[in-house]
Amino acid sequence: MAHATSIQYEPVAEIGGGAYGTVYKARDTESGQFVALKSVRVQTDQNGLPVSTVREVALLRRLEQFDHPNVVRLMDVCATKRSDQETKVTLVFEHVDQDLKTYLERAPAPGLSPERIKDLMKQLLCGLAFLHTNRVMHRDLKPENILVTSQGQVKLADFGLARIYSCHMALTPVVVTLWYRPPEVLLQSSYATPVDIWSTGCIFAEMFRRKPLFCGDSEVDQLGKIFDVVGLPPEEEWPTDVTLSRKNFPPLLPRPITDVVPEINGQGAQLLQKMLTFDPLKRISALNALEHPYFQDEETLTQTKS
Amino acid sequence: MPLEDDLTTAAANGDTARVESLLQTGAQVNGLNRFGRTAVQVMMMGSSSVAQVLLKHGADPNVADPRTGSTPLHDAARTGFLDTVRLLVEYTADPEATDNTNCRPVDVAKDNGHADVVAFLESL
Ligand SMILES: Nc1ncnc2c1ncn2[C@@H]1O[C@H](COP(=O)(O)OP(=O)(O)OP(=O)(O)O)[C@@H](O)[C@H]1O
Numbered sequence: 001m002a003h004a005t006s007i008q009y010e011p012v013a014e015i016g017g018g019a020y021g022t023v024y025k026a027r028d029t030e031s032g033q034f035v036a037l038k039s040v041r042v043q044t045d046q047n048g049l050p051v052s053t054v055r056e057v058a059l060l061r062r063l064e065q066f067d068h069p070n071v072v073r074l075m076d077v078c079a080t081k082r083s084d085q086e087t088k089v090t091l092v093f094e095h096v097d098q099d100l101k102t103y104l105e106r107a108p109a110p111g112l113s114p115e116r117i118k119d120l121m122k123q124l125l126c127g128l129a130f131l132h133t134n135r136v137m138h139r140d141l142k143p144e145n146i147l148v149t150s151q152g153q154v155k156l157a158d159f160g161l162a163r164i165y166s167c168h169m170a171l172t173p174v175v176v177t178l179w180y181r182p183p184e185v186l187l188q189s190s191y192a193t194p195v196d197i198w199s200t201g202c203i204f205a206e207m208f209r210r211k212p213l214f215c216g217d218s219e220v221d222q223l224g225k226i227f228d229v230v231g232l233p234p235e236e237e238w239p240t241d242v243t244l245s246r247k248n249f250p251p252l253l254p255r256p257i258t259d260v261v262p263e264i265n266g267q268g269a270q271l272l273q274k275m276l277t278f279d280p281l282k283r284i285s286a287l288n289a290l291e292h293p294y295f296q297d298e299e300t301l302t303q304t305k306s
Numbered sequence: 307m308p309l310e311d312d313l314t315t316a317a318a319n320g321d322t323a324r325v326e327s328l329l330q331t332g333a334q335v336n337g338l339n340r341f342g343r344t345a346v347q348v349m350m351m352g353s354s355s356v357a358q359v360l361l362k363h364g365a366d367p368n369v370a371d372p373r374t375g376s377t378p379l380h381d382a383a384r385t386g387f388l389d390t391v392r393l394l395v396e397y398t399a400d401p402e403a404t405d406n407t408n409c410r411p412v413d414v415a416k417d418n419g420h421a422d423v424v425a426f427l428e429s430l
């Protein structure tokens with residue numbers, strides 16, 4: 001790990017702050033470009049950094065070697081010793097000057113074309129499939145964490161730090177949006193990579209709707225809004241390790257997804273339904289989603305054209 | 307946190323509504339944040355609506371980065387956001403400004419392969 005962050009990277013604005021540390025937009029004075037700096041304060045003992053942090057950083061660096069087009073570049077990692085008990089670890093990421101939220105807001109009425117949505121979805125799922133194949137889950141996918149370059153290239157940001165952060169998370173409660181959270185997280189059941197697919201489904205719907213799909217203001221309200229659309233799951237799918245009982249919710253039947261996303265085509269609706277599946281084990285994976293006919297018809301179309 | 311810090315954060319996050327309300331509350335559009343930067347210097351370059359609001363409220367588009375000499379027009383050109391480039395020029399950003407490496411915005415756009423931005427800046 002290098003040491004001279006403060007010299008090469010000069011913060012210009014704070015862009016995010018969680019319980020664990022702060023995110024800055026900064027200037028790389030060598031290249032002249034903007035970068036995103038994320039720092040985490042880590043407790044240290046006589047052996048230095050905790051093994052979990054070292055592992056997580058090593059994993060991020062290993063991912064970086066693949067140079068995947070749909071995740072932001074990790075350009076540098078710096079460690080600065082604050083005291084005997086504390087070290088600041090700073091991750092330096094490529095900065096992308098537009099997020100999906102802005103990109104969607106910018107699109108003139110009536111919104112993005114179906115082809116553009118398909119292309120964005122394909123890139124988003126490629127990035128996710130890459131992370132999931134390497135056993136990294138994002139956990140916090142939302143339009144603000146999905147970046148879009150001026151050339152229309154999608155890049156995922158803010159991934160893979162979950163485990164570095166997790167030990168600090170509990171310290172300060174932060175307000176985080178519930179809108180992209182899957183049922184298993186809302187129910188505080190155990191969860192894994194399918195969480196990101198649920199969030200992707202919500203974002204897929206939002207690309208057509210130009211407004212979020214499920215806007216709950218508490219965990220229970222969020223679940224209620226979800227069941228309004230996907231229906232109350234059968235008793236046997238309700239996780240057994242949770243405190244919230246299924247009986248708290250009215251026995252609603254699933255509605256056709258096109259009720260809430262009328263602009264979507266048939267294949268798209270089918271894929272969306274597979275992403276918004278209550279049971280995480282039955283939810284489609286990123287790799288399988290990329291194989292879905294929704295994405296194939298474009299290729300077969302261009303093949304028959306040429 | 308002083309209002310100018312909030313303003314630059316909102317601008318960097320592309321949060322147009324918050325930028326507007328902070329300006330209404332009395333945040334200085336050309337005020338420096340604690341890193342010595344103004345909102346238009348750090349705004350999300352892809353958000354032409356943030357650019358529009360700031361410029362309308364009198365943001366000075368010709369402030370250069372104290373370390374690199376980069377102006378907002380250099381940064382918009384580097385990242386390739388044509389809408390923002392146009393707006394900055396419309397609000398009198400200097401297309402001939404040079405940064406500390408003696409590059410103009412058009413040079414930076416060229417280096418980064420943004421042909422549309424290059425064409426626009428060359429047409430001026
Ligand atoms: N590499 C990057 N390039 C540009 N912007 C970024 C980058 N990484 C993060 N951001 C922006 O900064 C914001 C805050 O970053 P980040 O999500 O990492 O912080 P956070 O404190 O975890 O916030 P949240 O909990 O809302 O996700 C993001 O919403 C995103 O828009």
Ligand SMILES: [Mg+2]
Binds near residue numbers: 158
């Ligand atoms: Mg985050």
